[in-house]
Amino acid sequence: PITPLRLDGQRQLETPPVxxxxxxxxxxxxxxxxxxxTxxxxxxxxxxxxxxxFAGLAQVKPGKTVEVRRADGRTAVYSVDRVKVFDKLGFPDKEVYGATGRPELRVITCGGLFSRRTGYTSNVVVFAHLTATR
Known part of the structure; x- marks a missing residue:
């Protein structure tokens, strides 16, 4: 299931409900x-x-495909280019969210070390580009 997300008051992307x-x-x-x-x-x-x-997101390998069912019933097929882990304190917004000249996808979850007090230290980001629509 999918839910729409917005930016919060600090202009950070919301997350789905825990x-x-x-x-x-x-x-x-x-x-x-x-x-x-993107x-x-x-x-x-x-x-x-x-x-x-997204428990296994960090193990995704380049070349794998990600299929996304669209609202119009078609499927967008993406090919994974790379997977990177970024520290939350220096997260590269432009690299991850920036405009591109082609249809791309970013899939994001938490990563790094976990502390009950502060949560995860990093984010795992899958970078992929559109290879087909069917």
Missing amino acids: DRPRLVGWYEGGPTPGEAG AIAVGHRDTTTGPAV
């Missing part, structure tokens, strides 16, 4: 999958109840 660990969030202020530009998907790595929708 009590819905299988829910994926889409940034509704950006392009939809298959459109020119579509953004966000989900949890885990919650207090166990693994969540």
Whole structure:
């Protein structure tokens, strides 16, 4: 299941509710999958109840495909270019969210070290580009 997400008061991208660990969030202020530009998907790595929708995201390898079912019933097919882990304190907004000349996808979850007090120290980001629509 998918839910729309917005920017919060600090202009940070919201996340899906923690009590819905299988829910994926889409940034509704950006392009939809298959459109020119960078579509953004966000989900949890885990919650207090166990693994969540993007638990294995850090293990995705370049060349793998990501398929996204669009609202019009078609499927946008992306090919993974790279997977990077970025520290949250220096997160490269332009590199991750910046405009591109082609349809791209970023899939984002938490990563790095975890502390009950502060949460995860990093974010895992999958960078992919559109290779087909069917």
